[in-house]
Amino acid sequence: MRKVYLDHAATTRLNEEVLKEMLPYLTEHFGNPSSIHSYGRKARAAIEEARERVATALGAAAEEIIFTSGATEANNLTIRGIARALREKGNHIITSAVEHHAVYDTCLALQKEGFDVTILPVDEYGMVSVNAVADAITDKTILVSIMLANNEVGTIMPIAEIGKLCRERGIPFHTDAVQAIGNIPVNVDNLNVDLLSLSAHKFYGPKGVGALYLRKGTRLSVYHHGGAQERKLRPGTENVAGIVGLGKAIELAVKDLEPKANRIRALRDKLQEGLLAIEHTKLNGHPEQRLPGNLNVSILYVEGESLILSLDLKGIACSSGSACTSGSLDPSHVLMAMGLDHQTAHGSLRFSLGVDNTEEDIDYVLKVMPDIVARLRSMSPVYQGGSK
Amino acid sequence: MRKVYLDHAATTRLNEEVLKEMLPYLTEHFGNPSSIHSYGRKARAAIEEARERVATALGAAAEEIIFTSGATEANNLTIRGIARALREKGNHIITSAVEHHAVYDTCLALQKEGFDVTILPVDEYGMVSVNAVADAITDKTILVSIMLANNEVGTIMPIAEIGKLCRERGIPFHTDAVQAIGNIPVNVDNLNVDLLSLSAHKFYGPKGVGALYLRKGTRLSVYHHGGAQERKLRPGTENVAGIVGLGKAIELAVKDLEPKANRIRALRDKLQEGLLAIEHTKLNGHPEQRLPGNLNVSILYVEGESLILSLDLKGIACSSGSACTSGSLDPSHVLMAMGLDHQTAHGSLRFSLGVDNTEEDIDYVLKVMPDIVARLRSMSPVYQGGSK
Amino acid sequence: MYTEQVMDHFTNPRNVGEIKDANGVGEVGNMKCGDIMRIYLKVNEDEVIEDIKFRTFGCAAAIATSSKITEMVKGKSISDALKVTNKQVAEELGGLPAPKMHCSNLAADALKKAIENYQANRAKQR
Amino acid sequence: MYTEQVMDHFTNPRNVGEIKDANGVGEVGNMKCGDIMRIYLKVNEDEVIEDIKFRTFGCAAAIATSSKITEMVKGKSISDALKVTNKQVAEELGGLPAPKMHCSNLAADALKKAIENYQANRAKQR
Numbered sequence A, B: 001m002r003k004v005y006l007d008h009a010a011t012t013r014l015n016e017e018v019l020k021e022m023l024p025y026l027t028e029h030f031g032n033p034s035s036i037h038s039y040g041r042k043a044r045a046a047i048e049e050a051r052e053r054v055a056t057a058l059g060a061a062a063e064e065i066i067f068t069s070g071a072t073e074a075n076n077l078t079i080r081g082i083a084r085a086l087r088e089k090g091n092h093i094i095t096s097a098v099e100h101h102a103v104y105d106t107c108l109a110l111q112k113e114g115f116d117v118t119i120l121p122v123d124e125y126g127m128v129s130v131n132a133v134a135d136a137i138t139d140k141t142i143l144v145s146i147m148l149a150n151n152e153v154g155t156i157m158p159i160a161e162i163g164k165l166c167r168e169r170g171i172p173f174h175t176d177a178v179q180a181i182g183n184i185p186v187n188v189d190n191l192n193v194d195l196l197s198l199s200a201h202k203f204y205g206p207k208g209v210g211a212l213y214l215r216k217g218t219r220l221s222v223y224h225h226g227g228a229q230e231r232k233l234r235p236g237t238e239n240v241a242g243i244v245g246l247g248k249a250i251e252l253a254v255k256d257l258e259p260k261a262n263r264i265r266a267l268r269d270k271l272q273e274g275l276l277a278i279e280h281t282k283l284n285g286h287p288e289q290r291l292p293g294n295l296n297v298s299i300l301y302v303e304g305e306s307l308i309l310s311l312d313l314k315g316i317a318c319s320s321g322s323a324c325t326s327g328s329l330d331p332s333h334v335l336m337a338m339g340l341d342h343q344t345a346h347g348s349l350r351f352s353l354g355v356d357n358t359e360e361d362i363d364y365v366l367k368v369m370p371d372i373v374a375r376l377r378s379m380s381p382v383y384q385g386g387s388k
Numbered sequence C, D: 001m002y003t004e005q006v007m008d009h010f011t012n013p014r015n016v017g018e019i020k021d022a023n024g025v026g027e028v029g030n031m032k033c034g035d036i037m038r039i040y041l042k043v044n045e046d047e048v049i050e051d052i053k054f055r056t057f058g059c060a061a062a063i064a065t066s067s068k069i070t071e072m073v074k075g076k077s078i079s080d081a082l083k084v085t086n087k088q089v090a091e092e093l094g095g096l097p098a099p100k101m102h103c104s105n106l107a108a109d110a111l112k113k114a115i116e117n118y119q120a121n122r123a124k125q126r
């Protein structure tokens, strides 16, 4: 059976070149980077080279990069670390209603601990407005955290403008850039950000490793305690092979970004056109300000998990914002924040394209999709067209 | 040049069988375990198999294992998670003066936040006394955390007895078992522990992955926020390959433990005898209740880093508790807690043996060591014998 | 994730559809949680379920439990049918993933509602 | 970690030892932080450092900076020798790792103490 992977926003296949660079650090160069003997120095050098690579990719300095176990940790470190470091200055945090849970839930937790948290709404396309940020800022604001691109609907936020605003007000500004790296240009100076999170496995790197960019001079409290690794901001023996992989992966991700993105966008547009030709379907996310590989559609009258599994039986991998796939009883908070009704949210499908996808992949999806939708609709008590 | 690795307490070489099991999860099986399509299910199944393996090795149930990015995280999660979960019950935490910084510094941080922390002293061998724990427990005690085996001097603590005591008093008991796994038997029921931390790279597994054993019914507050992974106690996309590696590594580590330990102990004893034959040397750690592979000696009148680098130039890798290698100005808090004076602490060397070491390795160390010591002593202003 | 039986009932659901002249119809679930099950019954003079059909909006578990229960009770008396529990349905399918036990395991409730509807209709007719 | 120059001076330190008839001796450091440097001077009539030796207890950086400074000032006048700073010594060695800049970079201080000791000895003799 044909296998078509269209879930690159969930994770990506490790690039072979990346694995090749990692392997020596999974075999002969196994030293602990904190050791001062030759084994340790070899590992240390590899980490510092990876740090340079990440910094170069982001337009940052090497000493501004802190390696973590992923973006979840980088986001938690940011929010808790800033909240604690600046507690004396204020207690107000601004974020958006469509952030990843690693930001959203951490802010909610701080709210319970007594912080004043403003959760900005989004428009029907999932977009945060610059004016809303401006209006929300107070004298007590110590952090603004708005994602660069949304993981479900791909909407790209006006980060540079929000960053400019925060800079003028002297407020640390964080962006979760997990979905953006390798898909759109990400430069910390152009974006006016002070902190930025990323996760290697979203751009053909290994799972379990990420990084936080921390602009020089930005205060951050220690969150974890342990050894002296990563300037004590992230103690624990380093995942050396993972860090090496992250370094190589980001180097490759930002290379030829434009032509890669154009190719993916063309395939995505074709898939979009084909899927929206099925009746009772709807595009979610911003029509233009959207990641090139993202396509989120609602297929009315059917539920997302059934769709995913039906597609999976045909070898096609994608995801959904349906409650049935989220581990909670409610559908995606992102889709709900965009004003979708429950049914439309439950019937959402996210296809996310990557560098390996081909025209044939898209043709195949478009070939099998109509029958799947028809079959599930024929079972649906809410689909009138389905009554015989 | 001959290469002799004697720093297994710092980290170990990844076992080839372990790497072999990891590789498919770094290549074709790259799915996100949270995805419900076939790629995701494949990754999920691998994680659950690894969980079974870890549980089996520890005598626990699979659902009691939480995967983390290492023991540093597991220790932080334990201490912060229990402190928060049981804050209403009390504010007293008991630990020891020889814990790893991931426990020790976290307890000190809680102390600053208003918790009442008792740091138990140790005897000259680095041993915590069961009676001292008994005496320290109050009605307000919510956590006792004592390591199973010390990472610097290898002293093995009376964990089963301390655990029994805590069990009787209904106090959650945590042990940092990082150095013990694969070296001495570790069974959560025999040890009477409620929480236990481990890190894969200390037993021939990959770096950047560890686990926390959490006995059913033990309350723990969420510490990180994000996705629903690991029962929400440790959110973030799982390091699938790392977790698979941890599972295989622990399976191998506990296999034939007795004969492996005996072999290593014999080599260690030979090294010990040879090194202590050099004049002005002293054994650190407990003479008997000690990890089979650990040998910590102080070489008087010389400083540890010089020793390490001199040995490194001969291809021998080991470590020291000297300030010069710790990133701080003070020598090892472990050696100081044992009552060593500064000079003896600065001149400490830790050799930690592993499964690949041979008799020839030991012979080689014993051959080069006397000259190195003599040379450094001849430079030392505190060595009287060295004056010509 | 799902057992073979669940996948079988999801991919080849038994008794999908409506019964035009049903004498009992029951629906449970709501759009919020994302599962809606509707069951149609044709109960005969002897209070035996002669025909049963369903329509379900929901995940694979919801579709499979709906399908399974129709298979389990077709040809049974309504008093026997009422004894079927959600738990039994899940067991007959070889079990369901833990999070699905609550949200998508409602088929017995839908059946119960359909039987109650049948009984109410009967009562009215008398 | 260390530059080639540091490793060279660590493995082949210049001017190790004591000067029996030294006319200036200086020591810095303490056992707590783990570095002790002692410098012996033989200063001649013209206030030129005719001979210099050291003994150091400490890490590679401590040994290398001790060795390097003896090389730098041997044959120099004490007034020139006093101008040498810890920073210069580190630079001559191609730099030191950041954490070592503070704790193990004390050779110029030891030299200064030795020269002061020489000067005090001289003053007493007069």
Ligand SMILES: Cc1ncc(COP(=O)(O)O)c(C=O)c1O
Binding pocket: A235, A236, A237, A238, B009, B069, B070, B071, B072, B073, B100, B102, B147, B149, B150, B151, B176, B178, B179, B199, B201, B208, B210
């Ligand atoms: C006793 C002990 N606890 C905790 C740790 C921390 O482990 P990791 O650095 O893998 O997080 C170590 C190792 O450094 C250790 O030896």
Ligand SMILES: Cc1ncc(COP(=O)(O)O)c(C=O)c1O
Binding pocket: A009, A069, A070, A071, A072, A073, A100, A102, A147, A149, A150, A151, A176, A178, A179, A199, A201, A208, A210, B235, B236, B237, B238
């Ligand atoms: C926008 C966004 N932020 C954060 C994360 C968390 O990344 P990780 O799971 O690798 O920690 C993800 C991916 O799940 C994401 O899409």
